[in-house]
Amino acid sequence: MHLLIAALLGAVQGLTEFLPVSSTAHLLISERLLGFDDPGSVFTITIQFGSILAVMWLYRDKILSVLRGLPSEAGARRFALMIVAAFIPAALAAFLLEKHIKVLHGSLTVIALAFIIGGIVMLIVERYRPVPVVRQADQTPIGRAVAIGACQAVALVPGVSRSGATIVGGLLMGLDRPAAAEFSFFLAMPTMGAAFVHDLWEVRHQLTADRSAEIAVGFVMAFVAAALVVRPFLRFVGRSGFAPFAWYRILAGVALLAAIGLGAL
Numbered sequence: 001m002h003l004l005i006a007a008l009l010g011a012v013q014g015l016t017e018f019l020p021v022s023s024t025a026h027l028l029i030s031e032r033l034l035g036f037d038d039p040g041s042v043f044t045i046t047i048q049f050g051s052i053l054a055v056m057w058l059y060r061d062k063i064l065s066v067l068r069g070l071p072s073e074a075g076a077r078r079f080a081l082m083i084v085a086a087f088i089p090a091a092l093a094a095f096l097l098e099k100h101i102k103v104l105h106g107s108l109t110v111i112a113l114a115f116i117i118g119g120i121v122m123l124i125v126e127r128y129r130p131v132p133v134v135r136q137a138d139q140t141p142i143g144r145a146v147a148i149g150a151c152q153a154v155a156l157v158p159g160v161s162r163s164g165a166t167i168v169g170g171l172l173m174g175l176d177r178p179a180a181a182e183f184s185f186f187l188a189m190p191t192m193g194a195a196f197v198h199d200l201w202e203v204r205h206q207l208t209a210d211r212s213a214e215i216a217v218g219f220v221m222a223f224v225a226a227a228l229v230v231r232p233f234l235r236f237v238g239r240s241g242f243a244p245f246a247w248y249r250i251l252a253g254v255a256l257l258a259a260i261g262l263g264a265l
Contacts, residue, residue, distance in 0.1 A: 003217050005034050010047050010218035014225025017051040018185060019233060020122065020164030020245050021252075025111045028158075029256070032108075032265060040206040045199045046215050050222030052192045055185050058230055062138075063189075079138050086149035086183075087190045093153035094195075101156045108260055114159030115253030122164065122246035125171050132176035137183040144173040148183060152191065162191065164249075167242065177237045185230065 012030050016023035027044055030036075038044055056063060069076030104110045134140050140148070151169025155162040163184045170180025259265045 003214060005036055006043070006214035006218045007221045008034070009036060009043070010050065010221025011225045013044075013047050013218070014051050014054065014222035014227075015229050017048070017222070017226055018055065018163050018181075018188065018230055020118075020161050020167050020242060021249060022111070022115070022118075022159050022161035022164065023048075023051070025115070025159045025161075028106065028111070029108070029265070040203040041199075042203050042206050042211065043215055043218060045196065045203060047218040047222045048192060049196050050219040051226040052189065052196065054223045054226035055230060056189060058227060059185065059189075078142075082138070082140055082142055082145045083186055083190060085142050086145040086152070086187050087194075089146065089149040090153040090155070090191055091194065093156055097156060105158050107158065108256060108265055110157070111159035112253045112256035112260065114157055115249045115256065118160055118164055119246040119249030119253065122168060122242055122249070125168050126241055126243050126246065129171045130174050132179075133174040134179055135176055137170075137175065137179045137186060140170075140173070140175060140179070140183060144175075145183075147173050148175075149187065152187065163188065164245075171242075177241055178234050181234055181237050 009027060009030055013023055013027050016026045024044070031038060031044075036043075066076045066079050070080060134144070148166055148169035151172070152162060152166045154160055155165040163181075166184035166187055167180045170183050171177070175183060256265070
């Protein structure tokens with residue numbers, strides 16, 4: 001039963017990581033509902049790497065092409081510069097504000113409010129976004145990439161959603177919907193990779209052999225679930241936009257506040 005719960009949590013992580021709904025919040029809520037104890041958040045931290053590897057696997061041709069082209073191709077160097085430039089704002093914000101933001105982690109009320117506010121913002125941006133001028137994520141101008149990275153920094157607040165903040169930033173910067181979603185995938189690689197290394201180092205003393213089975217199961221499920229959801233997500237937003245996710249966030253936030261008020265969580 002313990003491994004079954006680990007598998008379920010891994011699936012939750014993988015399915016929600018790249019959707020604009022906050023995987024961390026869904027994982028925290030699921031752990032509480034299932035009574036799953038995760039000392040030091042070791043399980044949560046390690047299975048997130050499964051999601052990172054999944055998107056890297058899906059975009060392996062692009063990654064290899066850029067790496068091979070860095071010494072000689074201007075396009076490859078420009079892509080790398082774009083991602084680095086977009087990564088810097090969130091990295092700086094995390095370095096400067098980490099201790100202040102950590103006090104909010106684990107607060108279901110903060111998560112619920114972030115769900116609702118984030119959903120409303122997404123609806124407004126969907127309705128009044130500028131006319132798209134960028135159709136390919138890897139053609140995003142450097143200045144716009146930095147602005148998108150600044151939006152990503154807001155996701156330090158639990159419940160905001162890293163992908164959601166990045167996508168909203170992309171829409172505001174003139175990317176069309178699929179390009180904004182794909183840009184969030186590209187930016188996830190260094191952002192989540194750096195967060196994983198940092199967090200894993202902090203909890204390294206809590207990594208024990210007796211938790212290896214549950215971590216392995218959760219890791220594999222996160223990888224598989226993330227790999228399965230990315231392509232369909234791109235097709236879905238190309239047809240239907242982000243409004244369904246916005247309404248889901250609002251309804252989930254209201255339900256969460258009600259559950260808190262009733263003492264169910």
